[in-house]
Amino acid sequence: MKGLSGKYIIITIFSVFCILLSGCQKDEGLTIGTSSVEIGSPIDPDDRALHFRVEINGDGIEKDLEYKVRFKIINSYLRELIDSEEIELDDVYHETGLITGSSVELKKVFSVDEIRKSVEDNKGVIVELYNEEKTIKREVVAIFRENIKQLVKINPTAKIKTIELNDPNEIAIYRIAVSNSTKINYIPDINTHPKYLFNLDNESYYLWITEDVGMIMNTEDTFTIYSLSDSSRKEIKEIID
Numbered sequence: 149m150k151g152l153s154g155k156y157i158i159i160t161i162f163s164v165f166c167i168l169l170s171g172c173q174k175d176e177g178l179t180i181g182t183s184s185v186e187i188g189s190p191i192d193p194d195d196r197a198l199h200f201r202v203e204i205n206g207d208g209i210e211k212d213l214e215y216k217v218r219f220k221i222i223n224s225y226l227r228e229l230i231d232s233e234e235i236e237l238d239d240v241y242h243e244t245g246l247i248t249g250s251s252v253e254l255k256k257v258f259s260v261d262e263i264r265k266s267v268e269d270n271k272g273v274i275v276e277l278y279n280e281e282k283t284i285k286r287e288v289v290a291i292f293r294e295n296i297k298q299l300v301k302i303n304p305t306a307k308i309k310t311i312e313l314n315d316p317n318e319i320a321i322y323r324i325a326v327s328n329s330t331k332i333n334y335i336p337d338i339n340t341h342p343k344y345l346f347n348l349d350n351e352s353y354y355l356w357i358t359e360d361v362g363m364i365m366n367t368e369d370t371f372t373i374y375s376l377s378d379s380s381r382k383e384i385k386e387i388i389d
Contacts, residue, residue, distance in 0.1 A: 178215075180287045181205045183275045185267045187260055188296030188371075195296065196371070198263070200235060200289075202275050215279050219289070223272025226263070229256050257368045260294055267292040298370050302354070303341060311346040311355070311388070318387055322348050325380035329364055332373050344388070357385055 181203035189195035200219050219235040221227050266272040273289040302308075313319050326348060342354035345367070352367040362381030365373045376384070 178277060178284055179205050180275060180277055180285045182291070183287060183289045184291035184293055185263070185273055185289055186293040186295055187258075187263060188294070190295045193296065196369075198230065198258075200273070200275075202289075204277060215277060215284075218276050218278070220274040220276065221272065222274060223266040223270050226266045226272050229258055229263070231256075260298060264292045264294070296371050299373055300341070300354070300365065300370050302367075302370065306341045308342060308345050308354070311344050313346060313348060319348070321380070321383050321387065322346060325362075325376050325384060326353065326364065328377045328380060329374035330377075332363070332375050355384075357381065357388060359385065 183202040184200075186199040186201060188197065189199075202217060202219075204215075204217065217237045219237075221230065221233050221235070227233055267289060268291075271288045271290070275287055275289055276283050277285040313322060340356075342356050342365070344355040344357065346353055346355060354365045354367060356363040357376075362376030362384065363373055364376065
């Protein structure tokens with residue numbers, strides 16, 4: 149099933165700049181308002197992006213200068229996650245509006261808890277407002293927002309049985325099960341750890357299987373779960389039994 153892996157993290161940077169113009173022409177009047185790092189989107193459950201947001205307020209703009217904003221990544225975990233030490237956004241012009249920065253696709257598995265720690269505890273991101281001549285304002289980003297919820301937090305000490313797939317017929321059954329699985333668009337009532345895990349085509353999956361329910365979750369994307377078809381659920385249940 150295409151897109152099941154969850155390995156790829158699209159890191160999209162959004163910046164909201166609210167620049168209030170007045171007669172004053174001194175850029176010292178510019179200030180950095182609320183800034184944050186956010187994972188996912190509250191309106192898009194498929195969003196796995198890391199968003200950098202900042203609000204710039206002020207009443208002092210030199211009309212001949214082009215203002216810019218950059219995020220400096222101090223924390224080593226975040227640097228590895230986004231493969232960059234600095235994110236430079238588009239020029240800030242003299243009108244109120246939304247300016248979208250760049251997007252980066254990464255093959256990195258992420259931990260929400262580690263991102264939160266990197267931002268809130270380790271003060272790992274700094275936002276700067278600057279022009280060609282100087283850095284005008286510089287602030288530590290202290291807010292992290294989690295807009296997507298991890299469905300299952302796997303206890304590393306939990307007993308999960310690994311299903312060894314060696315028989316070609318069984319491999320074919322599991323491959324069809326993954327290919328024909330359907331994403332569940334609601335949060336299912338998962339109150340137990342998965343009892344099984346299987347490896348297939350360089351991916352690993354958690355498996356919940358009963359007489360009535362069959363679900364899988366990629367081990368590298370614990371934010372998404374998929375339902376097995378009835379035929380696949382019955383076949384896999386027979387193999388396990």
